Amino acid sequence: MIRTATPDDAPGVVELRAVVHPYLVRGVASTRQMIAEPPPGEDWTAYVAEVDGQVVGWVSAFRNIHTTEPDVGEIALPHVHPDHRRRGLGQALTTRALDHVTALGVRRIRTWAQPDSLPFARRNGFTPSREVRYSALNLRPAPPAPEPPSGVLVHPLAGLDPRRVHRLEAAAATDEPNDVPFERVTYENWVWDVWENLGLDREASTAVEVDGELVSFSLVKRDGDRMWSDYTGTLPEHRGRGLALLAKQTSLHRAAARGIRVAYTSNDEANAPMLAVNARLGYRPVASQWSCLRELP
Template identity: 25%
Template structure:
C-alpha cells in the first residue's frame, strides 16, 4: 500500500473535496457550490475537521469529522467520513483512513463515532466492520422516474390541490407567501417536527440564524419551496434541492405539523414539488428516509418511487480520552 499523507483542507479545497466525494460515490455526485457554502457557514457551536489525503503526492480522498456543541450532544457523538476515490479504493486503505480520522475524532472527546456508507459499497462495509463499527440504522434511498410517471403525478397533484381547497388549506411557495414572520414560522415547524424523524443519535436544535442561512442557499429557490397553510399557520412543507452545478435533484425535507397529520397533507405538498419538477423537465428525483419512518415510506412507495441502495448508519463507542 502506498504511503498516505494528510493535510488540513482549506476553504479553497471545497471544490476538490466535492470532486473527491463524487469520485468516491459517482452515483450521487456532490455539488461544489453548496459544498463550499457549507464550509463557509459553520453551524453555531459545531466544530469541524476537514482533510485531504494524498498518495504519491496526488489527492485521493476527503476526510472529515464534525460534532455539535458538547453541552447539547448528550450521547457525545461525532460523525466521521472518508471519501476515497474509486481508482484508489482498497479495504486496507479505507481501514487506515477510518483509523486516522477516528483517532482525531476521539481526541475531540467524542464518546461515539458515527459513519455512513452506502449499501452497495462492499469495501466500505468491510472496513467499518473490521474496525468494529456496528450497523445501527438504514436510510432508505429512492428514485422517482418523472418521465415514466409524469402524467399520473401531475394528475394526482391537481387532485391533491382540490382536496386541500375543500379542507380550507391553502398552498403556496415561499416566494409567494408574504407573511413578514414566515421564516421564523418555518423554523418553528422544522424544529417541532424534526424530532419525530426516527433516530438514535441526539438531534441538536438548529439555531434560527443557521436555519435562515440554510433556507437561502442557492439549491433551494423560494419559488420551488412548497408550503401548506391553514390561515397564517404553515402546517406542512416540502422542497426539492436543485444543486447548481451537479448532483441529483433531491427532497430536502417534508413535514407536517403533528396536529395536522393523517390528512394527506405531506403527500399533497410533496406532490406539488414533483409536479413542478415535471414542468421543469427534471427526469429523476431522489429522496432518503429512515427505514423505520413508516408514513413517509408508505407515501414514497405509493407515489411510485423505486428503491436504490440506501445508506447504513454505523456506530462505534469509544472511550473518552483523559488526555484530550
C-alpha cells in the same frame, strides 16, 4: 497525500461524489460554502486524499449540535474513488476523522457505511444499527400538480418568513426515526444549513398552510438537473391527512418545471409513513447505508 480540505477542493469533491455516491446531491457552490464557512458550533472539518493533484478521497467530521444527547460526534460517509481503493486511503481518512472527533471530547460517534463496507466499519470499532434506504424518481414526465383540499393553501418557500418555516421543521423533526435524536434546531444553525444554503430551491420547495398555520413542508436542494428532497415533514397533530404527500408532490412538480430531471431522497427503514409516500410517488430504491455507532470510554 491526506490533508485538510480547502474551498478550492469543492469541484473535485463533487466530481468524486458523483462517481462514488451518485444519489447524494450537493453542488460545487454549496460544497465550497460548507468548507469555507462551516456550521457554527460544530467544530466541523474535512480531509481529502489527493493523488497526482486529483481528489480521490473525502471525509468530514464534526460535533452533533442538533441533539440534547451530550458529546456526540459524527463522521460523514467516507468517499474513495474506485480506482484508488485497497491502498489504505479510506483507513487514513477515517483515522484523521476519528482523531478529530475524539479530540472534541465526544463519548459517542456515529458514521455511515454501505453494506459492503460494514466489515471496515466493524474493524474501526463501529456497530451497525439502523438501515437507511436511498431512492430515486425520474421526473420525466413531471408528476401532476395535486389539487389541495378545501381550506388548504400551498406556498413556495420563496416569500415566506423563514422563522415560520424554521418553527415548522423544528416541531416536525423531533420524532423522526434516528440513532441520535434530532431535537435541537436553533434558528441560527437552521438558517446556515437550510435557508442560506446555496443549493436550496425556494421556488420548488413547498409549505402547506391550514388555518393560517404552516403544518407540512418539503425542501428541495438542487445541483443542476438533479435534486435532493432534503426533508419532508408534517406537524404531528396534522398527520394522516395526506399533507406530506401534497407538499412533496407539489415540490416535485415545481422542480420538474424548473428543469430538474431526477429526484433523490432517503428514509430510515423504520419510517413506514414516508416510505409509503415515496412509493406512491413512484420512487425506486437505488442504494442503502447503515448508521453505525461507536462508544468511547
